[in-house]
Amino acid sequence: MDTAAVIVTVAxxxxxxxxxxxxxxxxxxxxxxxxSSGGVQEVSINVKGGYSPSVIEVERGKPVTLNFYRDEENxxxxxxxxxxxxxxxxxxxxxxxxxELLPQVAGRFEFTCGMGMLRGALVVK
Amino acid sequence: xxxxTEATETATLDIEGMSCAACASAVEKSLSRAxxxxxxxxxFATEKATVQYRAGQASPATLKAAVENAGYGVAEHAPSxxxxxxxxxxxxxxxxxxxxxxxxFGVAVGLAVIxxxxxxxxxxxxxxxxxxxxxxxxxxxxxTLPVLLYSGREFYVSAWNGFQxxxxxxxxxxxxxxxAAFLYSLAATLVPGFFxxxxxxxxxxxxxxxxxxxxxxxxxxxxxxxxxxxxxAMKSLLGLQAKTxxxxxxxxxxxxxxxxxxxxxxxxxVRPGEKVATDGVITDxxxxxxxxxxxxxxxPVEKQAGDPVFGATLNTTGAFRFKVTKVGADTLLAQxxxxxxxxQGSRAPIQRLADKVSAVFVPTVVVIAILTFVLWFxxxxxxxxxxxxxxxxxxxxxxxxxxxxxxxxxxxxxxSTGKGAENGVLIRNAEALEKAYQVTTVLLDKTGTITxxxxxxxxxxxxxxxAGQLWxxxxxxxxxxxxxLAAAVVRYADAQRPDRAAPLAATGFRAIAGKGxxxxxxxxxVLVGNTRLLADEGVAPAPALAARAAQLxxxxxxxxxxxxxxxxVxxxxxxDTVRDTSAAAIQRLQAQGIEVxxxxxxxxxxxAQVAGQVGITRYFAEVLPGxxxxxxxxxxxxxxxxxxxxxxxxxxxALAQADLGLAIGAGTDVAMEAAGITxxxxxxxxxxxxxxxxxxxxxxxxxxxxxxxVYNASGIPIAAGLLYPFFGWLLSPMLAAAAMALSSxxxxxxxxxxxxxxVKG
Numbered sequence: 062m063d064t065a066a067v068i069v070t071v072a073x074x075x076x077x078x079x080x081x082x083x084x085x086x087x088x089x090x091x092x093x094x095x096x097s098s099g100g101v102q103e104v105s106i107n108v109k110g111g112y113s114p115s116v117i118e119v120e121r122g123k124p125v126t127l128n129f130y131r132d133e134e135n136x137x138x139x140x141x142x143x144x145x146x147x148x149x150x151x152x153x154x155x156x157x158x159x160x161e162l163l164p165q166v167a168g169r170f171e172f173t174c175g176m177g178m179l180r181g182a183l184v185v186k
Numbered sequence: 187x188x189x190x191t192e193a194t195e196t197a198t199l200d201i202e203g204m205s206c207a208a209c210a211s212a213v214e215k216s217l218s219r220a221x222x223x224x225x226x227x228x229x230f231a232t233e234k235a236t237v238q239y240r241a242g243q244a245s246p247a248t249l250k251a252a253v254e255n256a257g258y259g260v261a262e263h264a265p266s267x268x269x270x271x272x273x274x275x276x277x278x279x280x281x282x283x284x285x286x287x288x289x290x291f292g293v294a295v296g297l298a299v300i301x302x303x304x305x306x307x308x309x310x311x312x313x314x315x316x317x318x319x320x321x322x323x324x325x326x327x328x329x330t331l332p333v334l335l336y337s338g339r340e341f342y343v344s345a346w347n348g349f350q351x352x353x354x355x356x357x358x359x360x361x362x363x364x365x366a367a368f369l370y371s372l373a374a375t376l377v378p379g380f381f382x383x384x385x386x387x388x389x390x391x392x393x394x395x396x397x398x399x400x401x402x403x404x405x406x407x408x409x410x411x412x413x414x415x416x417x418x419a420m421k422s423l424l425g426l427q428a429k430t431x432x433x434x435x436x437x438x439x440x441x442x443x444x445x446x447x448x449x450x451x452x453x454x455x456v457r458p459g460e461k462v463a464t465d466g467v468i469t470d471x472x473x474x475x476x477x478x479x480x481x482x483x484x485x486p487v488e489k490q491a492g493d494p495v496f497g498a499t500l501n502t503t504g505a506f507r508f509k510v511t512k513v514g515a516d517t518l519l520a521q522x523x524x525x526x527x528x529x530q531g532s533r534a535p536i537q538r539l540a541d542k543v544s545a546v547f548v549p550t551v552v553v554i555a556i557l558t559f560v561l562w563f564x565x566x567x568x569x570x571x572x573x574x575x576x577x578x579x580x581x582x583x584x585x586x587x588x589x590x591x592x593x594x595x596x597x598x599x600x601x602s603t604g605k606g607a608e609n610g611v612l613i614r615n616a617e618a619l620e621k622a623y624q625v626t627t628v629l630l631d632k633t634g635t636i637t638x639x640x641x642x643x644x645x646x647x648x649x650x651x652x653a654g655q656l657w658x659x660x661x662x663x664x665x666x667x668x669x670x671l672a673a674a675v676v677r678y679a680d681a682q683r684p685d686r687a688a689p690l691a692a693t694g695f696r697a698i699a700g701k702g703x704x705x706x707x708x709x710x711x712v713l714v715g716n717t718r719l720l721a722d723e724g725v726a727p728a729p730a731l732a733a734r735a736a737q738l739x740x741x742x743x744x745x746x747x748x749x750x751x752x753x754x755v756x757x758x759x760x761x762d763t764v765r766d767t768s769a770a771a772i773q774r775l776q777a778q779g780i781e782v783x784x785x786x787x788x789x790x791x792x793x794a795q796v797a798g799q800v801g802i803t804r805y806f807a808e809v810l811p812g813x814x815x816x817x818x819x820x821x822x823x824x825x826x827x828x829x830x831x832x833x834x835x836x837x838x839x840a841l842a843q844a845d846l847g848l849a850i851g852a853g854t855d856v857a858m859e860a861a862g863i864t865x866x867x868x869x870x871x872x873x874x875x876x877x878x879x880x881x882x883x884x885x886x887x888x889x890x891x892x893x894x895x896v897y898n899a900s901g902i903p904i905a906a907g908l909l910y911p912f913f914g915w916l917l918s919p920m921l922a923a924a925a926m927a928l929s930s931x932x933x934x935x936x937x938x939x940x941x942x943x944x945v946k947g
Contacts, residue, residue, distance in 0.1 A: 063568070066564045069559075069560055069563045073556050073559060074560065077552075077553045080553050080556070081553060083352060084548075084549035085546070109347045109351075110343075110345075110346070110347020110348035110349070110350065110353060110355075111347065111348050111350070111352070111353035115351065115352075115353075133343070135340055135344040135357070136283065136287075136410070137344060137356070137357060144532055144533030147528040147529070147531045147532045147615060148528075148531045149530050150531075153276055153279055154279060154283075176356070176588065176589050176592030177540075177541055177544040177588075178353070178354070178544065178588060179348070180353065180545065
């Protein structure tokens with residue numbers, strides 16, 4: 062093994078480790094919902110290659126409105142799926158799409174794009 | 187201004203921005219003070235304002251201004267319409283995106299073809315001698331740049347956006363793969379000396395880069411085209427809605443108004459051939475309506491005053507008026523659309539594995555690609571290791587297709603729930619669809635499911651009598667009665683007289699509870715009732731007639747004697763009749779290997795009779811309403827996967843207990859809630875449709891998942907060069923791109939095959 066091979070090996074393994082850490086183990090942006098005076102918990106979510114914030118905490122038993130603003134035209138994010146709430150919604154580009162739901166049970170409920178690539182979660186407490 | 191136009195009108199406004207009861211009173215005050223307003227009532231809870239105003243002095247626009255004056259807003263009305271409009275706007279946006287995509291694809295193809303041709307020419311040694319490679323590479327670079335920056339821009343932008351969110355998607359793979367090939371080529375073009383000094387030929391991969399982008403875009407174009415078809419059934423459902431309604435104003439004049447302005451209690455006129463605008467109850471007139479779009483029932487349904495009509499159904503030849511009972515999101519059509527939408531958003535349990543895999547798919551593939559690169563670099567001969575490592579790296583990234591996995595289940599569910607709705611089978615969620623496929627036993631509630639659920643005349647025995655004349659006498663008596671059996675008799679009698687001659691008059695009518703009825707018709711005393719009535723009146727039936735009655739009773743029928751002038755002259759047999767389609771549907775279920783079991787509250791005799799009639803061998807008789815769920819449990823304890831088919835409220839617990847509940851005949855709302863599948867068409871053929879649809883859908887999903895898993899599981903190792911040591915095969919990244927483009931389209935196309943679903947036979 063020559064120097065170049067050693068460098069490539071070390072760099073490659075390092076990069077692979079970084080990819081695994083970055084996508085699977087690093088911390089996510091979490092936000093708690095803000096309750097409006099009407100009792101509705103509202104959160105704004107920006108959709109651009111992902112959901113930010115991607116983890117949303119809400120309280121159980123109170124209506125929730127998630128305002129998804131799709132800040133891109135990329136077709137990956139055009140559909141929103143929340144299977145636990147039977148929601149499939151088209152998100153028009155550069156518009157806010159409110160998604161209303163009522164969380165009845167505590168738990169972690171994932172939401173994804175139409176193909177399951179972009180991911181977020183609704184944490185009901 | 188004439189007094190007519192100054193009539194008071196009522197408007198309902200959806201108020202936005204009220205956060206407290208005080209806001210509501212502020213809005214109310216502002217509205218009340220507005221000119222022309224007679225009264226205003228604002229409900230904070232429903233966020234609605236109901237305003238009565240004089241038409242000449244105020245209008246919805248001035249009312250809106252008054253609300254805005256108070257610092258609040260008025261939302262646009264009629265949610266179901268706005269849903270349709272929202273859909274249209276979305277479609278427009280999608281069409282625009284499709285045009286753009288096609289343009290990007292066109293540019294990529296055009297340039298890729300040139301780049302490819304030039305690169306191929308270089309393989310010709312005679313040409314290679316004459317052309318300056320350096321200059322050619324610059325030329326190729328110039329041709330590839332637009333492909334990258336215009337056609338492929340979205341991949342890089344999306345990959346970067348995703349990266350910032352710690353998310354990786356298909357674009358990440360394409361961007362990294364083509365990016366690596368391009369950057370390597372760029373370096374080989376700009377500083378070839380760096381490569382040659384290390385004994386590596388400075389090859390460029392511009393053709394690879396351009397071709398991959400063109401092929402992936404081709405895949406996207408095909409995918410988008412196919413995807414719009416998955417929701418075609420939904421769109422046609424939404425498109426069923428009428429656009430306008432002909433409303434009768436209080437003054438009596440008829441005005442065409444847009445559907446969203448139709449309000450509760452409005453009177454709407456429907457002329458022959460017109461669509462019914464919304465749900466209501468017929469007030470006068472009669473007609474036959476084609477309800478196939480909602481129920482799947484192809485025969486028009488006769489309707490008259492008092493009968494409900496539903497929006498989007500088609501009037502045939504008659505004309506009628508109806509009073510609006512439901513608008514917007516409350517209508518049956520809107521509820522069906524909502525149900526289908528919900529089902530399409532739900533997750534099938536079978537999808538779980540694919541979901542888990544796709545969650546970790548892209549980063550895992552990136553890691554595999556990196557390891558591939560490292561292995562090739564370490565193991566291949568020094569002179570060729572860099573190009574081999576690079577080609578394999580790019581091929582792994584490009585061939586991996588997370589989309590096929592992600593599309594496998596949802597697209598099939600979308601097509602089949604839409605297809606179900608077209609056939610009057612409303613599927614609540616994907617789980618119900620999956621359960622229907624596993625069903626081994628179908629438990630049918632007899633009444634209203636196998637049978638019509640209402641009594642009908644089945645036999646008429648009148649030896650030596652003029653049947654037509656006798657029916658006239660019977661009908662005259664029974665017309666006065668309110669007993670359900672009497673209604674069945676009258677219905678039958680009317681059907682016997684197509685000429686509809688004026689019915690005979692009955693005088694001195696007496697209803698004798700639990701026994702029958704008596705009256706004088708055409709000067710003769712007529713009795714219609716059971717043996718006790720005859721005994722009371724001192725009439726003894728002839729032995730032959732009594733024997734016939736015993737026969738009918740043995741068939742579980744209700745027997746009515748007819749006596750005229752103190753003589754028992756005839757017998758009428760009444761029973762809940764089996765639907766025409768029941769036997770055939772049950773036979774088809776049995777042909778599919780499904781055990782069909784019946785349960786009923788009737789005595790064993792009746793149960794055996796009906797069961798025999800439709801070919802059922804196993805049944806439960808004398809089941810009390812509360813015991814239905816227990817019977818379901820009993821079957822489940824035998825290890826059966828039970829589908830329960832029922833209609834009434836007292837079926838709800840059994841529907842919920844069953845592995846799959848099917849509510850029949852647009853049933854009651856309660857049954858619909860408890861049921862996984864609702865059959866709009868009120869006969870058993872819907873059960874067959876539901877189970878066949880489920881079987882085909884699950885077959886499609888399994889094919890899709892199998893394909894997606896096998897494709898990725900075999901494609902990635904081949905791209906990594908697994909076959910190279912054995913056969914010397916290495917997958918070209920361009921072939922990888924073609925495979926990837928076709929894989930997701932294959933899955934989609936397979937799902938779309940479900941559109942051809944039809945019930946055989």
